[in-house]
Amino acid sequence: MFTAAKLIETAQEAPHGGLLDRLQRHLLRLPTVPVAAHTQAAFEALQRELGPSPGALIFDSGCGTGESTRNLAERHPEAWVVGVDKSADRLGRLRAALPANVRLVRAELGDFWRCAVAAGWRLNAHYLPYPNPWPKARHYKRRWPAHPAFPWLLGLGGDLEVRSNWRLYLEEWHIVLESLGVASTLSPIAPALEAPLSPFEAKYLASGHGCYALRAELGSGGIPAPSWSAYQARCEAPEAFSRPALMALLAALPAETSQRSALEAALTLPSLRKPEGHRGAAASDFFPCDLAPGEWEALRETLEQVLEQRAEGGDDPALTLALRALRSR
């Protein structure tokens, strides 16, 4: 028996106000947490099969049972069409034989995109049919445009197509892409003109929902640089130190200073990514440091004591800058 799909329930009436800030935050600092081992292994297995330059390549991200992957593969016999989903259960449901140009992979999408970008893969097309939209406003950070993995999706390039039965979700994609200078169109799916691409689309259309497609050309990919304003704001934030200030701090602080390890850890992570046209070298690198509120105060007190004892030893401009940053907290 057919069970009608529920309409999206949400109290959110407009695109979320935090989206662009999240996007810039992620462009300033790409994820550094290691890729999940199972996704790395799944990507490497696919890479061995498709070879170092797989040629025409299409991703069906969040492919569910893989029916959309099959539909796309039939439309694009010239390309490899790779369906990716984290659910072994869904991936295991498709019984019909798949075209020879389909591969289905069980993996975590964000990590999978990251592996593909790192391997230099670029897509001809990227489909995301009915990704989980996380309709509660407080969950907006889980939506792809606000997700830390979004830069990798951009990095893959290609003709992007995202489908959803929640128009507002696609408007959020539109706003985020527009902020990067990427135009997109948003149009209703016309069931009279095309067969459903995927099971979720079929279910939503049969339940009378409006379904929409957002389309954008991401071109040859590459991860965009952050904006100047986001970069400046982040460098001026009290928890960010320039490389010289951080190194001077580490050199000056007594060995037993408890905040040392957090400062050392900050230096081992990549510095903030710089905006387009930034000419600075390593000396202008900035590193956000992760300390609890009370720790900042303790660090400032330690540094003040160090500087007091050094009063006759002359000023170190990098340390003075570090102290100024600590006092501004």
Ligand SMILES: C[S@@+](CC[C@H](N)C(=O)[O-])C[C@H]1O[C@@H](n2cnc3c(N)ncnc32)[C@H](O)[C@@H]1O
């Ligand atoms: C709403 S279903 C849509 C399935 C299919 N695209 C369709 O339209 O019929 C969303 C799918 O995305 C998958 N998914 C969600 N988040 C994922 C993630 N982070 N990594 C991999 N798959 C994910 C889920 O397992 C699920 O199969």
